[in-house]
Amino acid sequence: DQQVKQNSPSLSVQEGRISILNCDYTNSMFDYFLWYKKYPAEGPTFLISISSIKDKNEDGRFTVFLNKSAKHLSLHIVPSQPGDSAVYFCAASAWGQNFVFGPGTRLSVLP
C-alpha cells in the first residue's frame, strides 16, 4: 500500500515557466513533509520541508504548499531553470517514525 504517491512519473516545462510537482498521501498521522531532488548516480539533495502546522513554506524559487484536508502537497519552482531537471521525491514522516518516500517525478526543463 503506497502511503505517498506522486502520480506524474514525468513532467516537462519550458525554461522560465512555473513547474508544479504534486504529491498525495494517505496516512493522516504524517506531520512533516519534505522534497528532495536527485540527479542520476547521486544522493538525494534536501530542498525544502513543511510542518503540518503550516500551509506554505517558501525558500527562494521553491515553495511548498500543504493542503491537509485533501492530503495533498505541491512543490512550485518559479522560474524553472534547466539545472532543475532531475527526479523529485516527496517524503513524509509521522512523529517518531521513519520517512516514507514517493516514487518520484522526473522534471525536464526545456531551454
Added chain:
Amino acid sequence: DTEVTQTPKHLVMGMTNKKSLKCEQHMGHRAMYWYKQKAKKPPELMFVYSYEKLSINESVPSRFSPECPNSSLLNLHLHALQPEDSALYLCASSQFGTSGGQMGNTQYFGPGTRLTVL
C-alpha cells in the same frame, strides 16, 4: 555544512567477495541510515542507527551487516551478495533521528556507492 561522504563511489564485487561501504558525517548528527535504491525507484530504508545503537533493521538479509564504530562513522559490510543486490547504496544522517522533533528529522544524504555484484 550538510555533507555526508561515502566511499567508494563505485564497487564491483563477485558473489564470494567480502567488501565494506563507508559513510562519514561531521555535523554532529546522532542518527545515521542506510538505504538501497534501485533504478527508477525511491530509496528503501535498510538500517537506522540512533545514538550509535541499531534501532531499525528493515528485514534485511544477513549478508548485509551494519556497523557504527562511533557517532560520525557508519559501515555496511557485504558478504556473499547476489546479483540482485546491485544498486545504489545511500547513507544519510539526521540531527536527532526518529525520536527527534520535525526539523531534527531532516535527513541529509551522501552521494551513494554504486554497487555491482557479478
